[in-house]
Amino acid sequence: MNTSQKEINVESLGQEHINLVFALGNEDFGVDVNIVREIVRVPPFITRVPNAPNYIRGVINLRGTIVPVFDMELKIGMLPTALTEEARIVVLSVSDVMFGIIVNSVREVRTIYDSQLEPASKLSTTMDKRYVLWVAKPADGRLIVLLDVSTLFDLDQILLEDSE
Numbered sequence: 196m197n198t199s200q201k202e203i204n205v206e207s208l209g210q211e212h213i214n215l216v217f218a219l220g221n222e223d224f225g226v227d228v229n230i231v232r233e234i235v236r237v238p239p240f241i242t243r244v245p246n247a248p249n250y251i252r253g254v255i256n257l258r259g260t261i262v263p264v265f266d267m268e269l270k271i272g273m274l275p276t277a278l279t280e281e282a283r284i285v286v287l288s289v290s291d292v293m294f295g296i297i298v299n300s301v302r303e304v305r306t307i308y309d310s311q312l313e314p315a316s317k318l319s320t321t322m323d324k325r326y327v328l329w330v331a332k333p334a335d336g337r338l339i340v341l342l343d344v345s346t347l348f349d350l351d352q353i354l355l356e357d358s359e
Contacts, residue, residue: 209309214331216305216339217285217298220273223339224298225305225331230344232286232293234301237278252297255284262286264295270347271326289344307331307339315340 214225215234241253241264250269254261264284268275281300286293311334315327326347331339 207310212307212309212312212341214305214307214339214341215285216302217283218300218302219268219271219298220276223302223337224267225307225339225341226285226287226344228304230287230289232288235284235286235295237282237284237297255295257286257295260293262293262295264297265348267296267298270296271342287344289348294348305333305339307333307341312341 213228215228215231216223216225218224235257238255241255243253244251244263247253250266252264252266254263256262266275276299278297279299282297283301284295284297285301286295311331312329313332315324315330326343328341328343331341333339
């Protein structure tokens with residue numbers, strides 16, 4: 196196949212989206228790589244926050260910055276699993292709000308094309324579909340649920356509370 200045929204094939208796939216793919220339970224999820232600040236090991240101790248919802252694990256001190264940490268499994272309605280050596284905190288930054296999400300493992304950074312995306316309405320899950328942007332169906336046959344992080348953590352509400 197010559198170069199011009201490859202270019203045509205890539206163009207036919209549509210716009211590309213680069214996502215960090217991580218595991219929760221037996222499923223793969225993804226978030227836009229542009230909001231990922233870093234990936235850190237889960238520390239032995241996460242400081243609990245009194246009266247916080249159950250999906251808020253607590254806060255960690257990340258080089259002098261206090262970062263709230265959310266348990267993704269609890270937040271999206273999955274049964275929590277025990278943390279293993281593979282578990283990580285993915286630190287995200289959305290609209291100048293920095294927070295961490297605990298994931299079972301980080302799988303890869305993956306390019307997903309428009310042609311591989313399907314609407315969340317086709318997803319058969321108990322998870323609230325408002326939290327899902329798309330379902331990606333890459334060539335390897337896996338399904339990757341692409342999350343709408345702003346909606347999932349109601350960041351507009353958090354930003355409103357901070358500005359009051």
